[in-house]
Amino acid sequence: MRVDFTKMHGLGNDFVVLDAREQRLPAISSAIASAIADRNTGIGCDQLIVLEPSDSHAFRMRIYNADGGEVEACGNASRAVAMLHGEPAVIETAGGAISLEPANGGASVAIGKPRFEWDAIPLAYAMDTANMPVGWGELEAPIAVNVGNPHVIFFVQDADAVDLAELGPQIETDALFPERINVNVASQVGENHIKLRVWERGAGLTRACGTGACATAVAAISRLQMKGPVTVSLPGGDLEIAWERGKSIVMTGPATESFRGSFEWDDFA
Structure with missing residues (x-):
């Protein structure tokens, strides 16, 4: 299975973005995520970002750290995804809904209210x-x-x-x-x-x-x-x-698309 990806970064914090909103992907395991993120044998990134359909919001963003663990939020990736999406949207994450607004080579992202308990x-x-x-x-x-x-x-x-x-x-x-x-x-x-x-x-x-x-x-x-x-x-x-x-906290800053490519899913499965 050939899968397209977009390599992006926010201030040097870099991501491989997979768009599964139309191209359905197999289940992503921790091993697959860490293999894609590996800078020596994979594509290389700090986080793997997967965009999926959502029943309640514009789409869902899933985030996997380089060690393969799935996490709730990533502010730099949110700006990159906003730029990639190209228009304002409210999206679903494991950490809650966030609002994206692309602007001037980057984006503003409302990530919700902080919690202190x-x-x-x-x-x-x-x-x-x-x-x-x-x-x-x-x-x-x-x-x-x-x-x-x-x-x-x-x-x-x-x-x-x-x-x-x-x-x-x-x-x-x-x-x-x-x-x-x-x-x-x-x-x-x-x-x-x-x-x-x-x-x-x-x-x-x-x-x-x-x-x-x-x-x-x-x-x-x-x-x-x-x-x-x-x-x-x-x-x-x-x-x-x-x-x-x-x-809500509002973060504003740049995001950059580095390059696009594709890979064979079985190479990392």
């Missing part, structure tokens, strides 16, 4: 998610927030100085986080400007993480009393995040 993250036991009494090495007292997928945010003096390759996987897989966690380290570099690095659950260090930028902006507005929109600078570039309490 300990069992919505989820954590293994109850604690104050606004100032968690936990730490790993030099990283202490994070904020936890679910923005469709779970994040902890550590505010530090210098985000570049943190050994995130060492601490990231320790925190991601800590028993405190039964569904694992995305790890963000952030520094304030301006009045409404954050510098951010992310260890992404199931993908590792990444050039950009849209939901990480959203979670960090929410945390900065909550803890540092920033006023949105907040500019979040990641290694791959900048995103603008707007949020007011009680409202």
Whole structure:
């Protein structure tokens, strides 16, 4: 079976997008997803994105990390899908419905309201998610927030100085986080400007993480009393995040189509 794909990226966070809205695909296993994502023997990507028909929305977006695990949300992929779709739409994800609006070489995406309850993250036991009494090495007292997928945010003096390759996987897989966690380290570099690095659950260090930028902006507005929109600078570039309490988070930034191709399904099955 010959399958078409589109390779895209948002600030260097890259995706292989399969459009199964008309071309029906076989079931996607964790092994197939990780084989396609493999940068040495597959097409190579941080996330595999599959677009499917939806009974309740314009279509459904499914997201598989490079390790093959299916996850709830991906902000950068949402912008890429908005650009690919080419018109405003409300779509279904495992993390809830999100609104897409392509614009100026990228898109704005309304990803929904953040959640702060300990069992919505989820954590293994109850604690104050606004100032968690936990730490790993030099990283202490994070904020936890679910923005469709779970994040902890550590505010530090210098985000570049943190050994995130060492601490990231320790925190991601800590028993405190039964569904694992995305790890963000952030520094304030301006009045409404954050510098951010992310260890992404199931993908590792990444050039950009849209939901990480959203979670960090929410945390900065909550803890540092920033006023949105907040500019979040990641290694791959900048995103603008707007949020007011009680409202949906809106992320705006670029997305790019890299190339298109096709492959034989059995090569990865």
